[in-house]
Amino acid sequence: MTTTNGTTYPTSLPAEAVLVLERCRANGERVRLIYKGQETDLRGRVGYVSRTMGNPTIPGGGAKAAMIVHSRRSIGGNTLGSCELLRIEASKGDHIIWRASP
Numbered sequence: 660m661t662t663t664n665g666t667t668y669p670t671s672l673p674a675e676a677v678l679v680l681e682r683c684r685a686n687g688e689r690v691r692l693i694y695k696g697q698e699t700d701l702r703g704r705v706g707y708v709s710r711t712m713g714n715p716t717i718p719g720g721g722a723k724a725a726m727i728v729h730s731r732r733s734i735g736g737n738t739l740g741s742c743e744l745l746r747i748e749a750s751k752g753d754h755i756i757w758r759a760s761p
Contacts, residue, residue, distance in 0.1 A: 660724075666710045667724045669741040679747055679757040680725060680739075684708035689750040692727065695743040705750050707731060711738070 660667045661677055666684065668677045683690050684707075691703040707730070710723040728736035747757040 665723055669739060671741045672739070672744055673759065676744055676747065676757055676759075680708050683747070683756070684710070684725070687731065690756065691746075691748040691750050692739075692744060693746040693748065694740070695745055697745075703748070704737065705729075706733075706736060709733075709736065 661670055661672070661674075662668075663677055663681050664685070666681060668680065672680075680690075682688075687707060689705065689707055691705045693703045697703055704727050706727040709726050709728045711726055712723070724738045726736045726738045728734075743759070745759050746755055748755050
């Protein structure tokens with residue numbers, strides 16, 4: 660696991676993707692994540708990058724894992740998987756924020 664600004668990301672994510680996701684989290688940008696095998700899925704995983712609410716007083720419980728939540732009001736969502744991330748797109752339009760190197 661890679662930790663950036665208190666958020667833990669899977670080590671399988673490239674450093675550039677981690678920086679982009681962390682920027683999106685900090686700025687509250689809604690994104691679409693496209694993983695390998697989902698290239699034809701027009702929807703992908705859409706939401707805001709957030710993080711879990713780990714309890715730092717519990718040994719080993721202080722990690723705040725990156726996750727995708729549906730809306731800013733959501734209190735739970737899916738953590739970022741270790742699957743191969745192909746693209747990070749803006750949720751509206753066709754703007755590609757980050758793309759994996761071929």
